[in-house]
Amino acid sequence: xxxxxxxxxxxxxxxxxxxxxxxxxxxxxxxxxxxxxxxxxxxxxxxxxxxxxxxxxxxxxxxxxxxxxxxxxxxxxxxxxxxxxxxxxxxxxxxxxxxxxxxxxxxxxxxxxxxxxxxxxxxxxxxxxxxxxxxxxxxxxxxxxxxxxxxxxxxxxxxxxxxxxxxxxxxxxxxxxxxxxxxxxxxxxxxxxxxxxxxxxxxxxxxxxxxxxxxxxxxxxxxxxxxxxxxxxxxxxxxxxxxxxxxxxxxxxxxxxxxxxxxxxxxxxxxxxxxxxxxxxxxxxxxxxxxxxxxxxxxxx
Amino acid sequence: xxxxxxxxxxxxxxxxxxxxxxxxxxxxxxxxxxxxxxxxxxxxxxxxxxxxxxxxxxxxxxxxxxxxxxxxxxxxxxxxxxxxxxxxxxxxxxxxxxxxxxxxxxxxxxxxxxxxxxxxxxxxxxxxxxxxxxxxxxxxxxxxxxxxxxxxxxxxxxxxxxxxxxxxxxxxxxxxxxxxxxxxxxxxxxxxxxxxxxxxxxxxxxxxxxxxxxxxxxxxxxxxxxxxxxxxxxxxxxxxxxxxxxxxxxxxxxxxxxxxxxxxxxxxxxxxxxxxxxxxxxxxxxxxxxxxxxxxxxxxx
Numbered sequence: 286x287x288x289x290x291x292x293x294x295x296x297x298x299x300x301x302x303x304x305x306x307x308x309x310x311x312x313x314x315x316x317x318x319x320x321x322x323x324x325x326x327x328x329x330x331x332x333x334x335x336x337x338x339x340x341x342x343x344x345x346x347x348x349x350x351x352x353x354x355x356x357x358x359x360x361x362x363x364x365x366x367x368x369x370x371x372x373x374x375x376x377x378x379x380x381x382x383x384x385x386x387x388x389x390x391x392x393x394x395x396x397x398x399x400x401x402x403x404x405x406x407x408x409x410x411x412x413x414x415x416x417x418x419x420x421x422x423x424x425x426x427x428x429x430x431x432x433x434x435x436x437x438x439x440x441x442x443x444x445x446x447x448x449x450x451x452x453x454x455x456x457x458x459x460x461x462x463x464x465x466x467x468x469x470x471x472x473x474x475x476x477x478x479x480x481x482x483x484x485x486x487x488x489x490x491x492x493x494x495x496x497x498x499x500x501x502x503x504x505x506x507x508x509x510x511x512x513x514x515x516x517x518x519x520x521x522x523x524x525x526x527x528x529x530x531x532x533x534x535x536x537x538x539x540x541x542x543x544x545x546x547x548x549x550x551x552x553x554x555x556x557x558x559x560x561x562x563x564x565x566x567x568x569x570x571x572x573x574x575x576x577x578x579x580x581x582x583x584x585x586x
Numbered sequence: 587x588x589x590x591x592x593x594x595x596x597x598x599x600x601x602x603x604x605x606x607x608x609x610x611x612x613x614x615x616x617x618x619x620x621x622x623x624x625x626x627x628x629x630x631x632x633x634x635x636x637x638x639x640x641x642x643x644x645x646x647x648x649x650x651x652x653x654x655x656x657x658x659x660x661x662x663x664x665x666x667x668x669x670x671x672x673x674x675x676x677x678x679x680x681x682x683x684x685x686x687x688x689x690x691x692x693x694x695x696x697x698x699x700x701x702x703x704x705x706x707x708x709x710x711x712x713x714x715x716x717x718x719x720x721x722x723x724x725x726x727x728x729x730x731x732x733x734x735x736x737x738x739x740x741x742x743x744x745x746x747x748x749x750x751x752x753x754x755x756x757x758x759x760x761x762x763x764x765x766x767x768x769x770x771x772x773x774x775x776x777x778x779x780x781x782x783x784x785x786x787x788x789x790x791x792x793x794x795x796x797x798x799x800x801x802x803x804x805x806x807x808x809x810x811x812x813x814x815x816x817x818x819x820x821x822x823x824x825x826x827x828x829x830x831x832x833x834x835x836x837x838x839x840x841x842x843x844x845x846x847x848x849x850x851x852x853x854x855x856x857x858x859x860x861x862x863x864x865x866x867x868x869x870x871x872x873x874x875x876x877x878x879x880x881x882x883x884x885x886x887x
Binding site for chain 2: 469498501506528530532543577579582586
């Protein structure tokens with residue numbers, strides 16, 4: 286088994302996680318969560334998004350969140366930005382990093398952002414221009430890298446094409462998202478290899494959802510293919526909008542437990558993350574979806 | 587990735603699963619479950635145990651279960667037998683296969699069976715003699731192959747020693763159980779390699795618990811080391827007695843989904859298993875613990 290010596294996690298719970306929770310969360314609770322996650326050792330925490338509160342009310346207070354968190358030196362706090370208007374919000378909030386998102390499936394892109402993939406890139410142009418002007422880092426997301434909830438299987442070549450466009454446009458990293466969590470290890474490896482033919486492997490991240498419980502198996506498989514950055518969500522926050530009642534993002538605790546067992550360096554304190562997860566789950570009135578979080582909670586009780 | 591072409595699953599839900607559920611289940615519900623699992627294509631279903639109902643009331647009706655199931659030709663229905671007395675029950679119930687169990691940790695063996703590991707082998711002697719006399723197959727279980735809930739880490743050499751004793755004694759297969767589910771892929775591979783130095787790999791099965799969500803990653807890792815038999819539990823039945831509220835056995839549906847994605851043959855219909863799981867979960871008044879079962883249920887709703 287040939288794994289990376291060191292892995293970097295991008296904690297997406299406060300954005301991708303909370304965005305998919307039914308209950309909106311206060312500024313105070315979000316700030317406490319983000320600060321607890323950076324105190325636990327995370328070097329990247331997705332802090333929110335500047336999208337219309339009409340579409341995503343859970344993220345309406347991102348400007349206040351960005352104003353109140355303790356910004357820790359060396360830590361990235363990317364915020365999701367869909368267009369020029371969102372970018373204005375990110376600039377006003379003094380964000381140092383943004384994330385832009387498109388999809389590898391036309392049907393998903395249209396349902397999710399109301400435009401074609403090509404049009405999503407047209408929207409990115411002024412956003413990237415402003416990012417360059419303000420010295421902001423830009424991370425790119427590709428959704429539906431394995432399958433689309435509307436159109437079925439997605440061709441790895443299409444994922445590679447979209448990823449390359451994001452990379453050439455200036456994204457320092459491209460995160461490949463199995464949005465519906467249907468992928469299994471062989472498919473993920475095929476997809477990663479296709480993308481890595483066009484974007485350097487060290488510029489790729491993998492973003493798995495645990496809808497079918499395959500995330501850790503997929504992470505193992507793509508680590509063997511040189512992928513060393515993973516998006517994870519504390520407590521496994523974030524349900525699956527395509528299968529209500531199913532699991533969402535892979536739990537940070539589950540990934541940390543796996544990495545600890547493999548002796549892979551990551552710099553994050555699993556117990557501190559689990560405590561942060563218990564606090565936000567209490568706020569949401571839900572149980573953690575991460576199995577490690579459940580086991581640690583059971584042991585703590 | 588070098589995986590086996592074919593994998594055999596041993597469905598342990600009706601025994602290892604139900605034994606760890608708080609609510610006892612009627613004979614009718616157990617029979618319906620077992621028959622649904624064999625109809626789904628399973629070639630081995632652990633049907634119950636002949637242990638004292640004082641210790642395990644959930645298994646008190648195993649004789650009636652064995653009398654009422656439709657025994658499908660070619661399918662194994664192992665029942666757990668702790669001693670000569672249990673063996674009498676198995677013989678009376680016309681069982682064709684039994685399972686015996688010991689541990690790789692002295693402390694666990696003593697807590698679980700009230701005897702030392704050596705004494706457990708002394709108890710097996712008359713059981714195996716009777717098995718031979720009645721032409722019954724014998725499967726062996728080793729518990730705590732990674733860690734003991736009382737004594738911590740377990741040495742792979744100890745697991746190998748106990749496994750070899752079971753194999754030499756006449757067990758056609760030895761199932762290696764990570765009872766507390768704490769193992770991660772690297773540890774599991776080390777343990778498997780130690781055992782495989784003394785027992786042929788094709789005579790070994792792996793039995794994982796999903797307490798820390800590592801089961802599928804572990805299965806992937808040990809499949810690469812030539813292991814091709816796995817114990818799984820429909821719906822992920824069976825909690826964790828060492829961390830109340832945590833997950834139990836790895837879900838059959840989760841393993842089937844992984845194997846389907848890898849193109850590995852197994853002969854079991856995942857949707858039929860999921861339906862059987864929903865039925866027994868309704869009986870128990872609980873949600874399935876298997877993430878695939880949850881996702882399929884959400885999609886079916």
